[in-house]
Amino acid sequence: MPLTNRGRAILSRVPGGTLQSTVGVGCEIVRHEELCVGCGKCATNCPSGASERSETFDVYQLLDAPAGSRRGALGDALRRIMKHAPDGLVEVPARVTVLRTIAYDGEKCLGCGTCARGCPADAIEARPPKADAAPAAEMRA
Amino acid sequence: MAAPAPAAATAAACAASPAAREPGVGEPLAGRSIVAFCCRECAYAAADASANARTSLPPTVRLVLMPCTGRVSPLHLLSALAEGADGVMVAGCLEGQCHYREGNFNAIDRVAFVQRLLKSVGVAPERCRMFTMSAGEPPKFVAAVKEMDRVIGGLPPLERSAVPAVARGAA
Numbered sequence: 001m002p003l004t005n006r007g008r009a010i011l012s013r014v015p016g017g018t019l020q021s022t023v024g025v026g027c028e029i030v031r032h033e034e035l036c037v038g039c040g041k042c043a044t045n046c047p048s049g050a051s052e053r054s055e056t057f058d059v060y061q062l063l064d065a066p067a068g069s070r071r072g073a074l075g076d077a078l079r080r081i082m083k084h085a086p087d088g089l090v091e092v093p094a095r096v097t098v099l100r101t102i103a104y105d106g107e108k109c110l111g112c113g114t115c116a117r118g119c120p121a122d123a124i125e126a127r128p129p130k131a132d133a134a135p136a137a138e139m140r141a
Numbered sequence: 142m143a144a145p146a147p148a149a150a151t152a153a154a155c156a157a158s159p160a161a162r163e164p165g166v167g168e169p170l171a172g173r174s175i176v177a178f179c180c181r182e183c184a185y186a187a188a189d190a191s192a193n194a195r196t197s198l199p200p201t202v203r204l205v206l207m208p209c210t211g212r213v214s215p216l217h218l219l220s221a222l223a224e225g226a227d228g229v230m231v232a233g234c235l236e237g238q239c240h241y242r243e244g245n246f247n248a249i250d251r252v253a254f255v256q257r258l259l260k261s262v263g264v265a266p267e268r269c270r271m272f273t274m275s276a277g278e279p280p281k282f283v284a285a286v287k288e289m290d291r292v293i294g295g296l297p298p299l300e301r302s303a304v305p306a307v308a309r310g311a312a
Contacts, residue, residue: 057254074216081262081264088261090261095246096251
């Protein structure tokens with residue numbers, strides 16, 4: 001895939017940035033946090049360090065998770081006993097590895113889409129660059 | 142002793158109301174119930190030894206045998222609370238003495254995580270606690286259960302919303 005104008009602009013901002021195996025640089029990355037299972041594959045695959053496992057967990061990710069998933073089951077249990085909406089983020093102890101929110105930094109992102117390709121839960125969407133594609137809403141319709 | 146028994150039997154037979162349904166495995170005998178996830182290597186052995194010594198446990202506690210406390214996941218703890226337990230406790234080996242090296246460290250962190258989850262949604266974090274003991278300390282196990290029973294007894298009953306767990310799946 002040839003480099004788009006947007007991709008070229010982003011690449012020029014990266015100090016020492018070169019195109020290696022990344023194709024389609026310049027995609028718009030859309031994360032669907034409710035589908036995320038917290039495996040951290042996007043963080044390990046990310047060439048620029050834009051996705052990282054954070055030290056906190058957003059409880060809404062459990063409540064919004066689809067039914068039938070593991071996080072959905074946790075959310076169902078939590079919903080039955082909760083007194084009020086969760087307040088803020090929860091600090092995660094070191095040995096709890098999966099129940100973490102992935103911190104995504106759009107500034108660092110190259111838009112290569114490696115995270116979307118590697119995501120086992122299809123929680124990340126790499127949309128074509130806006131400059132040479134129709135608006136995303138029309139694409140999905 | 143013989144007089145009330147037939148009355149209770151007939152009452153149970155004629156009443157088809159949901160209040161008279163048979164007590165399930167998880168139904169509390171007293172007003173509250175505590176689920177204790179016990180490590181097979183230490184806490185369950187301690188419970189066994191205390192039972193052999195005819196030490197009575199509070200009637201509110203239900204023991205669940207786990208191969209190691211490292212098997213306990215947040216889903217075990219939360220679904221026990223959601224399905225009727227007023228408190229859950231995890232009883233494992235002393236720190237550094239896990240049969241599988243570090244299972245109890247995992248359990249300690251998971252329990253801490255569940256406590257923070259409970260706190261963030263307005264449930265008392267004391268409802269979920271971790272205890273450590275060795276197999277040779279039955280009195281410590283009994284003391285832990287009694288301590289848990291005392292703490293849970295001091296809390297109001299855990300209110301649950303009537304949303305059935307399958308509602309989201311059906312929708």
